Amino acid sequence: MALNGSQYADIQSAYSERRRKRSYLVMQRKAEIYDKIPEFKELDARVANLSVECTRKMILAASGNDTDSETRKKEYLDSLHKEIEKITARKSELLDMAGIPADYLDPPYECDKCKDTGYVGDEKCTCLKQMEVSFLYEYSNMKSWLEDNNYSKLSDEYYVDEELTGFRNAVANCREFIENFGNDPRGLFFYGTPGTGKSFLSGCVAKVLLDRGYVVIYFSAKRLFDLISDAVYDNDRSGRRDLMETLYDCDLLIIDDLGTEGVNDFSKNILFDLLNERMIRKNPVIISTNMSLDILNTTYRERISSRILSSNRICKLKCKDIRIQKANCIENRQKK
Structure with missing residues (x-):
């Protein structure tokens, strides 16, 4: 959009x-x-x-x-x-x-970088980029998504044995990703069955980076490719160019539920272009999917899957569907 x-x-x-x-x-x-x-x-x-x-x-x-x-x-x-x-x-x-501070007539700007103009020289200031992206947040429901997906709600109570080890490894990868953000272009790739915490961990990372002033864009795969498709088939060249440049250039792009977008040649070409351009610019992505690695490779072929697997920290998550576990807990409490 x-x-x-x-x-x-x-x-x-x-x-x-x-x-x-x-x-x-x-x-x-x-x-x-x-x-x-x-x-x-x-x-x-x-x-x-x-x-x-x-x-x-x-x-x-x-x-x-x-x-x-x-x-x-x-x-x-x-x-x-x-x-x-x-x-x-x-x-x-x-x-x-008179006891008046020397800078009394020079109160601070909301953004000292750009002096509240939105630009530092000819370049867009971070605050302007974030304000532009806020419209995308509204459209993609990111704000409400982060209310339920952030570190304040992190818990490993739904994982056991090897599942717990996998979850803790994924959490460690997330923390490492945050600590090295801006210096290490590798992203995160979460895969596993539905309801295992993939989107949750994406939200945890997004919230921290947003709070640090980075430009983060989140879309479900379906919503993302629908938006790009609309821009293409509406012959809106300017709108498509602006949209793609935003997706290429944002500090972090999160693509949730890859594989739900209705995979076809168009979506695969767009995905390849997105991944390739962001790799060139050293801008990381976070991708989550319910697909196994074999199905990922079969669906997107090596041209895309190799880029995903070679440029991201791979995190496998497995457990009984957490949404179902939570629902069962609520039901059991109500019975008592």
């Missing part, structure tokens, strides 16, 4: 509101200082007057035909800068004498 014009407008409006609030706060604080320190206001007025006078002199100098005009303009600017330095020093003294 690519963001539409209305959504981009909403994002820009949000940034404008951030800047407006900060500007209003600066105005309030400046009025407070002017009331408390009249000389501060006089100094600000003097800076304004000096700037106007300097501009006037430079215009007059530029209108002359003599060779000294550039020299005079430089002298005017140098003189202005020296005066402003003196005034700035005096203003700092006044604030200090």
Whole structure:
């Protein structure tokens, strides 16, 4: 799903509101200082007057035909800068004498990296990327998904014997993945029968990385390929390009329930393209599936399965369906 014009407008409006609030706060604080320190206001007025006078002199100098005009303009600017330095020093003294912090008129931005513009130079800031992705979260139900799938609810009570060993190995792989995120491009591949905790562990990782400010995108395989298909068959080239670039470039892409998307040549080509491009960019993926490794290879062939298995930590999860175990526990408690 690519963001539409209305959504981009909403994002820009949000940034404008951030800047407006900060500007209003600066105005309030400046009025407070002017009331408390009249000389501060006089100094600000003097800076304004000096700037106007300097501009006037430079215009007059530029209108002359003599060779000294550039020299005079430089002298005017140098003189202005020296005066402003003196005034700035005096203003700092006044604030200090009044017990007002030196940065009182420079309150923090919500994002210091981009100064609440959304861009650092010509590049999108992390905060803008995260805001754009938030629309994808809403569409993919990621926020509600993370409420039930995070480390605060981690438990191994549903696993026994070898199942428990496999689960603990998977948890260890998740922690290693998080610790090395950004330095190790390998992702995670969870496979096993339904209800064994694959999606849960994906959510655990996603929540930690989101809290650290990374851009994480989650989609079920079916939803993901439906979105890409819609963009392709609607002939929305711009939308498809934006969508694919987002999927290529996000810090972490999570594809849940691989194999449920209705596997065909189109979906296999898209999957190969996604995996290959993210490998090139060293951006990891997390993939979960109910398929065995043999079925994975049969379904997607070596061209895709080899990329999945060679570029990810492999985690096999096995146990009785946890959803059924939980339902049975509730039923037993109710009987008591």
